[in-house]
Structures are given as structure tokens and as C-alpha cells.
Amino acid sequence: MQERIKQIDFLGLILWVFRTAIIVAMLWGTIATVMDNPYSAKAWTDTIVAGIAQGSLYALIAIGYTLVYGVLFMINFAHGEFFMSGIMTATIFIAQPMSASGYLDRHPIIGLLIIAVVTMLVSIGIAILTERVAYRPLRGAPRLVPLITAIGASFFWQYFFQGLYGSEVKPFPQTDILTGKINIGGVEILKTQVIVIIVTVLMLIGLYFFVVKTKTGKSIRAAAENKDVARLMGIDVDRAITLTFTMGAAMAGIAGVLYALVFRQIHFFMGFFPGIKAFTAAVLGGIGSIPGAALGGLFLGIFESVGPGLFLEGLGVPSPHQLKDVIAFTMLVLVLIFRPQGILGEALAEEKA
Amino acid sequence: MGIILSTKNVTKRFGGLIAVNSFEIDVKENSISSVIGPNGAGKTTFFNCITGFYTPTEGEIIFDENQHIQGLRPDQVTLKGISRTYQNIRLFSKMTAIENILVGQHRHLKTHWVEAIFKTKRFVKEEEEALEEAIRLLNFVGLNGLGDHLAHNLPYGAQRRLEIARALASKPKLLLLDEPTAGMNPNESIELMHFIRQLRDEVGITILLIEHDMKVVMGISEEIWVMDFGQKIAEGTPLEIQRNPKVIEAYLGSGAASGLNLEQGE
């Protein structure tokens, strides 16, 4: 790949100019903002913490992309829908009735745990169903075929759940123990953000050990390495793939609960953009790598949160926060052009002939 | 006879792995010669270096009167007059046989797409001539009447032949064949070998083969280079190669069954 770019001199030049222009613009904006100093230190801290919390959500969702890509080499476009479906269902059937009956206020921790379990189960169910019906029959098809199917599955689930629960935004009940802020080392942080960060760290550590240490985890890694050889070694590859989807969906389900805690409302379209952003995070960190997904998510979350105020404000862009998504997508484009293997990923050997 | 292709000290490394280690050959014009070696010896990597799929880490590749072609893109190498086939057949599977050959003629077609939109006389004439040439090539490789079939619907042997026809369509001076008999039974292999000789005699081009099955190439090659672990371990006429103890060891050592049949090679 690198060799290629060296050869295409003219294009290389254009790309180089493109990259340099963006870096210069970022630096320029940053310097101008720092000189101007429009925000207080507290505002910056808040932005960064919000970014970390947002990044944690991206990281959890990105795990699903990375695991599935690692095993099947497909972008599971419908992954954002796994994230949405679980929390939507749990909110309608569990959280709202619990809140209405007052149970959630009396036993908030048990209540939230029940919600989390139901969310994960529904997300996993949807994931397994999707894999079974839409992906499994297409093993070995040209790579674009499963991608198109995945796009189809994504739209199907979005509008299926819209039909099921209606298109309006639904409130997620609040609990007293999670409202307000706590003081950590002199910094006031929202309790929900603390929860998001702690839960994410625990989940990621747990997942990492599961994949690296357990026999089941090893079967997944074997399937990712080489499906045919894994099959010869007596590993049930279909089961390993189902497990991969299960783990990804479980993480997405947890991300859904955390999302609901932070944003306090949910709707059928909520999975789409976080899904694409999380994919960006996965690519950013190096697709196929679990620590990469975590790092990529964190990086993207902070970048997206801090970026508009830091880079764009200084450039004199009006209402820079509208352009948050542009920052995320520009990152995606830049990474894929200049470092497709991501921050932590190994260079994918490109077999030419 | 002049030298049409000469590689000097060609080396290709992938990280710490040396796939091709200062490999040097001189291919005589209008000859049939072969690079042989056990599976995984680095033969295809060497081909990929010549055809521009890889840039050699070191070394020079000189083609047709002192043109350095190392580091050129595949399309540029083709324009110089080198054309190839692939070990695992790589036809444009959802295009017809004729269309495959037409794509192969790319290098010789000149009309601009604007002319195609307005269907100028020049465009129509060029397309007609190209089609005529494609049908001629199709008949030459013995696929008469199969031209309108999609490439992936053709039988295996026909696909091999079609790939050769597509490679010939660019009117190369040098044709590289990557294990042309892979997957064929002995009869088909012999038939193909006859065809390759006929190709050289009638079209008058130079042919360089890669094979891991020694038996196949002994009959038609004028010169043979033997490759093992990326290095040249022997060169010479088929007779010399057959007697070379290093070659026998390389083949027996790697356990390739084909090596056991050396004596029947002729």
C-alpha cells in the first residue's frame, strides 16, 4: 500500500496537501482559541469529562464492530441497531412500568440491574437472529454482499422498532441515586458520567480476559485467525461466530443502558449515528483489536467533544458545535486514507496476486 | 539471440522474511524457459516483482534493450510488453470470454470515451477490428463458439486457455505463465505444453514459465532456473538440471512427490 502511494506521485502530492491543510487548520484554530481563551478551565474540564463518557459509549459499541470484523471481515452495519433494540425494549417493558409502580425508586440498584440484564438479552437475541437469517447463508459470498445485507438489516430493525414502539422520543426514568454530581479530586462530575466510565472499564477488562484466557475466547480467536484450520482443529466455527455476535451485542446492550442513563431519552433512530461513530472508533484504534477499540472510542469521544471549541471556534466558524459530526467523519476519512491499520492495528497483509 | 529480460540481484523482503534472494536470470529472446522450485520457494513473488505487483526491495529488472522496469506499476509494465497469467485463474468472471480478450487489448485501443458517446467512425472501426482480433485469438486458443459464455461458466481447461488468450491480446513480447498446468490431469498438461510450444513457434514471443512440477517443463524448456527458499540453486538445460544433486535434494528434501519422478521427465 505504502509502496503504491509512493508511485502515484501526483496523487500523493494532492493527498499530502490535503492532510497538511487539515493539520494546519487544526493548529491554527487551536492557537487562535488558546490566545482568545473564550472558555474557563471548568468549562474545559466539563467538556473533557463529557468526552470521556461519550468515548466510553463509543468504545463499548466499537467492540462489536471489531469482534465481528475480526472474525468475518464484514462491517456489521446493523450493530447500532443491536444497541438500540435492547434498551428500547427494556425501557418500554421494564423501566417505565417499574418507574410507574415506584419500584425503581425503592430498589434502584436491583431495578437497574434487571433493566441491564433484559437489555443485554434482547440485544443478544436480535443479534443472533440477524446473524442466523441474514448473514450466515452468505458466508463466502463476495465481500460487498454481506455489507449490503447488513445495511438492509439495519434499516429493517430501525423501522421495525419504530413500528413496534412508535416514532416518538421516549423518556427513560431517572433515579435519585444517579442525579447530581459528585466531587472527585476537586472536580465536580455528573454521577451518570462516573457510572459510565466505571462500568465501561469493568466491562472491557472482563471482556479482554474472557477472550484471552478462556477456552471459548480462544476458539473465537482461532476462528478469527483462520476458519478452515480452526474447523480442522475441531472448533465449531459457527458457534464461535454466534458467540462473537453475542459478546458484541452484550456490550452494545450495556452501552444502551448507559446511553439511557446519560441522555435520559431514547428513540428508534438512536443507534444509527453512534453506530457509525463507533465504527469510526474501531477503525481508528485498529479494527480487530479490542484495546484498539477502547482507545479509539476514547480518542474519538474526547476529540469530538473538545474539537469544535478548540479547533473551529478559533477559525471563526459560527456555531461550531453543529459541526461535531464533521470532525468525527473527517477523522474517519483521514485515518482510512493515511493509516488504515489504525493506531494499534497491525498492517493487514495485502495479498496482491 | 539477444536477452529480452534480465534480472540482477532481485531481492524481495517482507519484514524479516526474504522471499526472493538476489535472484538473477537472463531470458533469451524467443525462447521457452522456466523457473522451477518446490511450493513456497518464492517463484510467484519473483513473478510479481517482474510484473509490478511488488516493488523489489533491491535489484534491477531490465527488459527489452535496457529499459529498467523495477518499481513500475503493473499497467506500466504491461505497456512495455510483458503479460502474464495467474496460478489461480483470475479471469473477469462475469464478463464473456470475448470481453475478457477485449479488455486484454486495452493497451492497443486508442479511442477516447467522447468518441464512444458519439460513436465516431474511428471508434466503430476500432471496435470492429478489436472484435475481429478477439475472435481470432479465441479461435487460436481453440475456444471457437464459446466467446459469448461468461468466463466463470467455462470448463477449467478452457478458462486456462482463455487466460492465455487474454494475455496474448496485449501483444506482449514476453509472456509469463504462472503454473499453467495447475489442476490439470496429465493428458491435459501434455496438450497444453504442445500448445505453448506452438504459441512460441507461431506467434514468435518469448515465454517464461513457473512450475513446481518438474516433469511438465522438462519437455519444452530450453533453459531452467531452479529456485529454493528464494535463492537460485541451479541453472542450465533440462538435462543438466536433472543431473544436479542440489536440485534432487531440494525436491526430495521438501518431500514433493514430483521430484521422485525425475527420471521419467523426458
Place this chain on the structure above:
Amino acid sequence: MKKTFTTKEIINKGLLAGAVVLSLSVIGFIALLAERELIKGWFSLGHIFLVASPFAFAYVTTRDMEYEGNAKPLQTGFIIGAVASIPLIVLSFLAVAIDIRQFLSNVSPALIELLTFGQTPVLGSILLLLLFGIIGVFAASFNIIPENIRHPLVNALVWTLGIATFSEILLSRVRSLLGRGLVKVIFSGKSLNPIFAIVFFAAVFGFTIWWDKRGDSFKEKLENLAPAKRKQLSQGQSILLMLVILFLPLILGSYLTEVANNVGIYILMGLGLNIVVGFAGLLDLGYVAFFAIGAYVMGVLTSEGALGLDAGFSFWTALPISVIVATLFGIVLGIPVLGMRGDYLAIVTLGFGEIIRVVAVSDLFKDTLGGAQGILQIPKPEFFGIELVQPGELYYVVLAGVLLAVFIATRLRDSRLGRQWMALREDEDVAEAMGMNLVSTKLMAFATGAAFSGLSGAIFASKLTSIFPHSFNLLISINVLSLIIVGGVGSIPGVFVGALVLVGLPELLREFAEYRLLIYGVLLIVMMLVKPEGLLPDQRKKRELKSEAELDWAEK
């Protein structure tokens, strides 16, 4: 492959059929379709979709099944149908017991009434079970009855249901073209008159029987015609087709012409994306970007409102500029993705599309592009001083665009460039090794695709007289992608079929509009699983035999 099924497997099939119809019910699809009555007083489109799933499962299962005698398949059909009704029966009892709407807002009283035929839950359930069982038997019987009855039966059913489904639109056409008298005979309210339905059914049935018997000799006659006569006939057909296309607005009336115009806008985009995805195999998910650029350039250059450049360009001057700007963007956005393949390309182009939309919505270029409010007061096209306002007039602008695009796409497809694109799609590395320059080949595909899309966007802006950035979202890209996949990737006629099915039909059946994307999703999956080549697959041109035929002719 014929199989034998155990009772458990048959019951599982029934439950699966039930799960499908239950899903259709709880998302509100069936209740919505029930508002479209097909045959007055008899049944609605909702009923059709209610029984579609047990019908399909019973039909497919009995088709694949090994059996002796006719009792077994009929029995199987009945079991599948009856079992399929169980989930719905549970649902209707649940709806009586608890307030299910607090969870599932679409489980409406109307749906429950539909499921229980307005009876008490117990009686209604028995009726539903029997109906589904009979449907199962009916479906199974299709595998038993002889072909010479099945074919007319299928034809008669499809045609009757077809005209009944579109009776609302047919009604208005019949009224304005053929007079009120006929309307009363055919229709009753907005649906089909039962007596007419029976007569029509019988007529199609009878005609098909006649055709099956006599049609072969007719076809033979046609084939034995002298070549000159046959040529005349095909010329006649072409002339007729041209006349129909030319006078379509008169036949269709203004509402349907408006639909046709929308279809045309999508055909234009589809033809462009078909070059990028279908010919060159580059999956572009941000295709809407060029549509938006075309529309915005048209808007900015021609708008008479406060925004824009106030350049006061006319439609015809702005049109080529829109196309050129879109083309340039196609190239500029194409350069960074040259080295990317497959799925990465898809995601990056999706990113580009979103970047363009988000920038258009934001305040960044609010003074020229209008931010979230968009651009208003874009004039309609003028033609020699006549402002083209009516759909019937704009039709010709769209038609001209489509014809131009088809012409260019066809010519390019049959040229060296077209073959380069297809080679690129099949195997990029080998294509490069054939001596072609990948950079220019790819950029040509991106540029041509962008040009068509820009043209489409420019016409769209002028037709609508206003543009809003929110309408240029990813869904349009998905829409266009779906239509070329359904039509047949790489097939130019397929684009027309795809656009008619995916854009035209939902506009005629307004109920579908709400579930449009759900249906697209299902279609994408089903097409990939069952018929990846599309409804009207690309036909490779016969070259060898054709030219031999020409040689034969020349020798004579």
C-alpha cells in the same frame, strides 16, 4: 430436492409463519393496509397481508415435500395455517386481558377487530384458525392441481388483486379518460365492485385457458413471419413505445405524472450510481452528496429570494454549471478514496455524504446556502418564454435528462471505458495488469456518476422550487442503492424497474410510505439471499455469434 417433514418440523413452520404475521400485526402494518379495501364489502389489502405468510409457508413446504396421494399435503397445509393463527389468537386474548397499547402502540382496537372479525374473542379465534387453515389448504392445493388449471388461476388472482389494489388510482383515470358511466360498473366506493371482480376474474381465467391452448400456434405464426415483416413489427413496437412515452402525461393525469417525475429523478440518480456501483464495483454510500451539490448550485444561482448569490441565472444556464460542479466534486472526493477497496470505501463515502449535509445544515455558509432553512424561491424552468409549472410540462425536462443519461450510459458501457469499469469490478489487480490506469478509470466512474446525480439534483431543485438540507440525507443514498440492487446491479433497464418498484409503487400505495424503509431493508436482504442478480439482470452483449451472423450475411 424433495424432503420428508416430521410433524414437529411442520408445526415449527407454522409457528414461524405465525411469528411473521404477528410481527406484521404488532408493528401496525396490517391494520394500516386494512384501510385499503380491495373488493367492496369482502376484503382489504390488510387481509391479503394477513394471510400471505401462512400461504407462503404452506405453499413452499408442500412444494418441497415428498408425498403419495393428495391428502398429506392438504393436511400439512391445514396444520401450518392453523398453527400460524395461534400467535395472533394469543395476541387478541392478551389485548382483552391487559392494556397492551401502553407497550405496543400499534396494537389498536381496529387490529383486534380485524383479527377477530368483529366477533367475541372465542368465536373470532375459531374463525381465524379456520380461515388460516383453509388458506393453508388452498396454498397446498396449488401444488396438486394440474398446470392447465393452476396457471389460469394464478393469472386471474394476480390480475384481479392487482387492479383492486390500485383501484383508487385507476378510478380517477377511468373517470377522466372513459367517463363516469364505466366507473359505476367497475368500482364501488373506492374499491372494486364485487360483481365486476367476479366477471373480471372469470374473464382472465377464461382468456388464459384459451391462450394456453391457442397461444403457441400464434407465437409460431409470429416466428415464421418473413424477416422483413418481423422487422416492421418490431419497428412498429418501438414507435408505439415512443408515442406512449411522449404522451404519457396525457394518459396519466397530473397526479400520476408527478409520481412519474419523481421516479424519473430517481432513475437519473440510479443510472449514475449504476455506473459507480454496477459497472465499476465501487460501493458509494454518499451518493446523495452530488445530488445535493447539483440542487444547491441550481438553487444558489437561480434563486430569486434573499439568499443565494442573486446571480439571476436562468435554469438552462445554471443546469450545465450544476452538472460541472457536481462532476468536479465527484473527482475531488474520488481522489482520497482511490486506494480504498470494498467496505472501507463504502464507509468513507458515507462519511463524505454526511459531512456535506452537516455543513449545509450548519451556520457555516448560512449567507449563501441558507443553513437549516434551505433555499426558497427557486424559479421553475422556462422553455422559450413558457414557464414549465405543471407536472405534465416538467415531465419533458425529466424525460430529456433521463434519455440523455441512458444514451450516455449505454454508449459508455459498450465502449472500452465500460469494459475497463467492469474489469475493475471483477478484479482490480488483474485489471491493472492488463495495462489500464486505475486512477483515471476510477475517477471517470466517480465523475460520470456525480454528473448524472448533479443533473438530477438540479432538476429536482427547480421542480420543487425550494431545497432543504435535511432532505439530502443518507436515506436517499440507500434508496438509490436499493433500487439498483433490486433492478439488477449493472443493468440499465434494471434501474427503471427498480425505480418503478421502489419509488413509484410506494407513492401509489401511500400506506406503504410509512414502512418504506422497513420494506427496503427486507428487500435488500431477500435480494442478496435469493436473487443477488436482481429482477432484470444485466445481459452481456452477444458478440462472437452476432458477428458470425453478420459475416454469414455478408457472404450472401
